[in-house]
Amino acid sequence: MTTTVWVLGDQLNRSISSLADRQPGDCRVLFVESTSKIESKRWHVQRLHLVLSAMEHFAAELRAEGFDVDYRRATTLSQGLMAHVDAFDVETVVAMEPMSYDGRAMLERHGVQLTRNNQFTCHYDDFASWTEGRKSFKMEDFYRWQRTRLDVFMDGKTPVGGKWNYDHDNRERPPKDGRSWPEFTAFELDDIDRAVLDRMPGTWGREPQGWWPVTRSQALQRLDEFVERALDPFGPHEDAMLGEEWKLAHSTLSASLNLGLLHPQEVVDRAEAAFHDGAAAINSVEGFIRQVIGWREYVWCVYWLWMPEYRTKNGLGADKPVPPAFTGEASTELACVAGTVSHVHDYGYAHHIERLMVLGNLALTAGVDPLAMTNWMWASFVDGAEWVMLPNVVGMAMHADGGMMATKPYASGGAYINKMSNYCKGCRFDPKKRTGDDACPYTTLYWDFLARNEDAFRSNHRMGQQLAGMRRLANLEEVRERAADVRSKLFAGEL
Ligand SMILES: Cc1cc2nc3c(=O)[nH]c(=O)nc-3n(C[C@H](O)[C@H](O)[C@H](O)COP(=O)(O)OP(=O)(O)OC[C@H]3O[C@@H](n4cnc5c(N)ncnc54)[C@H](O)[C@@H]3O)c2cc1C
Ligand code: SF4
Structure with missing residues (x-):
């Protein structure tokens, strides 16, 4: 056994290309847990626990299959590899191409066969070929290309139902009838889970309750439960927010997908089958498939296309720290922030709109440094990883890339949150007001953001209407004074 297959912590599947054709006896399998990585961020306890526990579970599954597994703890991944090579008679180390840019560079440095x-x-090389010769490569075009070439939810050459996009049906306001939402199984913690928890360093957040699948079989069960119980209502309530309900009908599958426990193809196949079985409506199925083979894969591919420069983009020169109201270091009177942060604290999760329109929007309009925001979210969400955080935070939420991801910033006042959530009802601020002590900080900061960045957006024709609205404000000076006060209180943890 002179060959080692190195399985990285987010490649936890027997079908990864480095392992698929291997049998016990023809290679040794290496896992490395890096203590410097563990100590590099203030991780949410559920996030760190999930990754370490899932690695240990997969190592145990491979051992049970008969593989010789070397599970190491080392200061860095490199040191773990070198210690492994010293300890065994290793001629070749093989690994699947890693998820991160730096990870790939490190493996190449060590001569690991990829x-x-x-x-x-979609492999990022195929995406790069697809972009060649194109003036723009919008997500919508990529998504249609994906659907067609993968033959997902297609009727020959046309999309099932005749339309590519059902977003129009997927923007319902939150229901006011106090209904119950789909429930998923919380998995009982086993010996591995408990042992991992016992050796966790200082973290924050609610201790693991078994929400996040740590094995492939748990992830498959979550997929079943999502398709059976939540896929049908997923679409209409995709954008809605409810303070008392952390996930509504969202799938909660991102963590399992990002660790490799599930493959996106099997996930969309299940959604498509549910439509053909009459178990889920077309708008929900199309909306879900769009997220998985559209947005998720687009984000993955542009990360590789734009790295490493993308990491330091800061087109709007934003330089403020992450507000203490987000990190839990201060309480907050902003009901939407308090609700979203409580979801993050309890589950290491907030759904897409809470991430984008509550956390991202406030960070954008208050001028938070995009990299600081990326790092905080990466450490705080169970599904965080650099490849998915950078385009979503730097590009989508913070508009720090000058419009490479989104042609206009996702900035809005309190009106959007008021329309799509029940947060404003219980808030001391008024979403319609932009000045005065009870003015909604989102509304105040929105106008100030437009005024502050007028030059940056002047040539963006999609921003024309918003800028004209800002210029028409009779009390802009007053708004900007209040915005300065809001920003200073927000960063001092007094709002
Ligand atoms: C500021 C910000 C930060 C984000 N950070 C992450 C992150 O660290 N990790 C992460 O996986 N997603 C991230 N997203 C994307 C998205 O919010 C999450 O994937 C989603 O909320 C996960 O919950 P879910 O599995 O219940 O998703 P659902 O709403 O059920 O969607 C289904 C699946 O689609 C995929 N998906 C949908 N949108 C995106 C997207 N924009 N990028 C990537 N995948 C997408 C996910 O895999 C998700 O599981 C972020 C979005 C924003 C705006
Ligand atoms: S009024 Fe403003 S701060 Fe309060 S919940 Fe609504 S959007 Fe959030």
């Missing part, structure tokens, strides 16, 4: 990453439906 196999092609098969954890997505």
